Amino acid sequence: MMYWYILMVAVLGLVTFLFIKVSRPAGPCLRVLMYHKVSGNGERDFLTVTADQLSHQWKYLKREGYSPILFSDLVKFVRMGTPLPPRPILLTFDDGYKDNFEVMYPILQHLEMKANIFLVPSYLQQQRTASDGTYLDLADIKKMNPSLVEYGLHSYDHKSYKKLSPAEVSEDIRKTGDWLRAEGVPFQPCLAFPYGAYPKKNPLKHKTFIETLNLSGMVLAFRIGNRLNAMPLKKPLLVQRLDIRGDDSFEDFVKLVKKGKAVF
Numbered sequence: 001m002m003y004w005y006i007l008m009v010a011v012l013g014l015v016t017f018l019f020i021k022v023s024r025p026a027g028p029c030l031r032v033l034m035y036h037k038v039s040g041n042g043e044r045d046f047l048t049v050t051a052d053q054l055s056h057q058w059k060y061l062k063r064e065g066y067s068p069i070l071f072s073d074l075v076k077f078v079r080m081g082t083p084l085p086p087r088p089i090l091l092t093f094d095d096g097y098k099d100n101f102e103v104m105y106p107i108l109q110h111l112e113m114k115a116n117i118f119l120v121p122s123y124l125q126q127q128r129t130a131s132d133g134t135y136l137d138l139a140d141i142k143k144m145n146p147s148l149v150e151y152g153l154h155s156y157d158h159k160s161y162k163k164l165s166p167a168e169v170s171e172d173i174r175k176t177g178d179w180l181r182a183e184g185v186p187f188q189p190c191l192a193f194p195y196g197a198y199p200k201k202n203p204l205k206h207k208t209f210i211e212t213l214n215l216s217g218m219v220l221a222f223r224i225g226n227r228l229n230a231m232p233l234k235k236p237l238l239v240q241r242l243d244i245r246g247d248d249s250f251e252d253f254v255k256l257v258k259k260g261k262a263v264f
């Protein structure tokens with residue numbers, strides 16, 4: 001009876017071990033964190049972390065030896081194999097909120113971190129006329145040190161790429177790049193899909209979509225997915241990001257950064 005028990009425990013242990021093995025890449029990984037807003041007044045929700053949460057999280061990343069990198073570092077790695085620092089981590093912010101400059105940037109400078117912001121031209125234009133300061137304006141963008149903050153594309157007006165034809169996607173990327181160039185905003189060939197959405201289920205549509213990104217000059221594109229990315233990247237145009245939500249606890253954050261979302 002005892003032998004059966006020991007055997008059962010051993011088998012269960014082995015199955016769990018293998019399961020964990022396949023659910024998480026074994027070798028070096030790239031972690032990409034996805035943030036949106038950072039509040040200076042303690043407000044938090046799924047899109048908003050507080051300034052305190054952000055400093056707490058970034059101090060943890062520093063203690064654990066993660067090296068924040070910029071889009072251009074990853075572009076050079078993908079294009080030419082230029083090595084990345086140990087435990088690379090990409091901190092990304094979507095939509096270009098004003099607080100990225102007012103609240104996040106001082107924390108970033110203080111903790112010597114690096115961040116990457118995905119911009120939406122129609123939101124930047126909105127900021128020219130609105131006085132509420134929801135989004136960054138061009139002056140904010142130009143004030144941030146380019147060796148600490150880089151920019152990528154997040155579509156022209158935040159339409160879901162799942163709903164656009166390949167021709168419309170390519171036109172949208174062209175228009176976004178043209179606008180940023182005309183306004184003198186430097187950006188890397190990196191794109192985050194609005195809502196994390198892209199043609200996924202239909203194999204032909206999916207293949208055409210990836211080809212379209214390639215032909216549009218994108219070197220890296222980002223979905224959500226909540227997983228770590230095994231290195232070297234197998235799919236640089238489908239990099240997974242970890243969704244950092246202000247209503248999650250610090251323990252949730254640590255768990256997500258360590259392993260990504262558990263498969264089971």
Ligand SMILES: [Zn+2]
Nearest residue numbers: 094095194195
């Ligand atoms: Zn967005």
